[in-house]
Amino acid sequence: MGKSPCEVQVDKFFKHTRANSFATRDRYKDDCQQFSRFCSEKFKLQNIRNMNDKHVAAFIKDAQQKGLAPKTIKNKLSSLRYLHDLLDKPRYQLSDNKQLQLQHGIKLAKTPQVNGDRSWTNEEYSRMKEISRDLGNSNVADCMTLARTMGLRVTEAAAISRAQAEYAIRTGVYQVKGESKNGKHRQVPISPEGKAIFERRLVVTDRGNRLFIRTGERTHQVVNQMQKFVEYHRDKVKTVEGTETRLDKRDGSTRELTFHGLRYGYVQDRMREEVDRGFSRDQAALIVSKEVGHERGDVIKIYEG
Template sequence: MTKGKSPIMTQMEKVYRHTRANSFGTRARYESSCRNFIGFIDEKFKMKNLRNLQDKHVVAYIQHRQSEGIASKTLKNDLGAIRYMHDMIPNVKHELSDNKELKDAFSIVLDKTPAVKGNRAWTEREYNDMQQFVRNVAAGDGRGAETAADVRDITQLAKTMGLRVTEAVAMSRSQVEQALRTGVYQVKSEAKNGKWRQVPLSTQGRQVMNNRILDLPRGDRLFIRPGEKTHAAVNRVEKFLQNNRLPFETVEGRESRMYQGVSNALTYHGLRYNYVQDRVRQEMEKGYSKLQAAAIVTKEVGHERVDVIDVYLGGKS
């Protein structure tokens, strides 16, 4: 007789069946990682309810995977998937430790991933020249004027608040109203990892939001047109930047973004590099060490690990 699905496998599948955060590809990768994890703890611990998940189960799985020679990068991805699933489970009984806490409490060592692949930040000239270009296009009545206005505002949100392009595009009126009241912008399930986070509202961000909600109906989003899907809006603004960025790249910018003989192009993601570099510098000017500054900024950009900030610093000290 074939054994049916375990209760915890059914519970895991329900989590992923009802979540809409992240892309289809990311959700599929996360679910695949969790299937392996659930299969392991079902066999080893005979757990019946995922609400009982705790560190000892995660630690046992990591040790098992390490004994199989699985790379640390893969294990970190697995842990991200497990924590994402855990965040979606209602009324959990235990909090799961982050990687540093696992290391301190259980001597779990995950080698650092050499992920620094050069600096992707824009130079000030590149940013200012692009801003002037999109302002000019947006002020006209030609083709692409509306998208140019979107690009103008999204680039400002990316550079001064560290928002990913999807996070900016999916911005709703209710989120904006709350940010204008509190001075803090709440990124919700549109975040890449599905985890909510709070970002300080920048001066430029406040200006963008004030201008955008003037005639925006309740329930609408700032950059998504009526009948348009979020992914289509993201694709529209990304294509605009891709089609118009080359004239604004400078020699200085190309050299600073060089990695293994190839220069990284101007992207929205590159503006998150600008944000991190600016924010780390600001916190260090207050007297914090680089590590302390990184601990503050990493939460603002939606990461759990301080060492991720080294990626955004692009090799800068």
């Protein structure tokens, strides 16, 4: 039996993406092929651009009935959202996990998180930005700053539009929109460093364009280039202090420096600030969790290592 039209379309989309590691892309593609076969058989879906909440919810319910672990199911949801981001002019938007549960009667169980600190030291952070500037890659330096001082994910930073930057400068609040993980909109206080980057980039960004993405470029391509830059140069900036901080006491391994680790530093700084203002740790965790795109205060424990 040959592949369904949706499976062929998924093959085509994944053929041209370079974001994330090979292993992650392979996992995403495998999950999306399973989803495509499921939708072709159950719904006779012919065009993957027509995927919607109904298809996703049915796929998740089927996975739960098969006894898949909650973590595995959430990983599959991430894969489907990744696919949806790849689609050219999808017909429908996908709801976030909370809305999927409310509207389709599914229950997504909480999953245990991996403990351990992934934050950068200030020296590692400064060194990497210096290398990127010396090599003429200001995208990396600026997006690192936005991740470290505003808690943005790398894709959220790369996708910033001129309109979003102008609004943030005008109001002091940056609005993360559809580029966020799971499509969750949120508001983040603009940092002085972020404001300076926005003002500098606006001078050379035409109306309707994005600050870090030139005409003809795709967001995932720019993100991949920045991630690869960090991967290639991170051994040059590692410090003994940072290596010890990122040590996994369970197996003795050390977590690598990544863009995501910069968010750890942001969360840790913000937690100290809110506690110093008089909030309890739990109150502070709720405030900071919303800033980084989560709904639960207990997620902050992960970022605190």
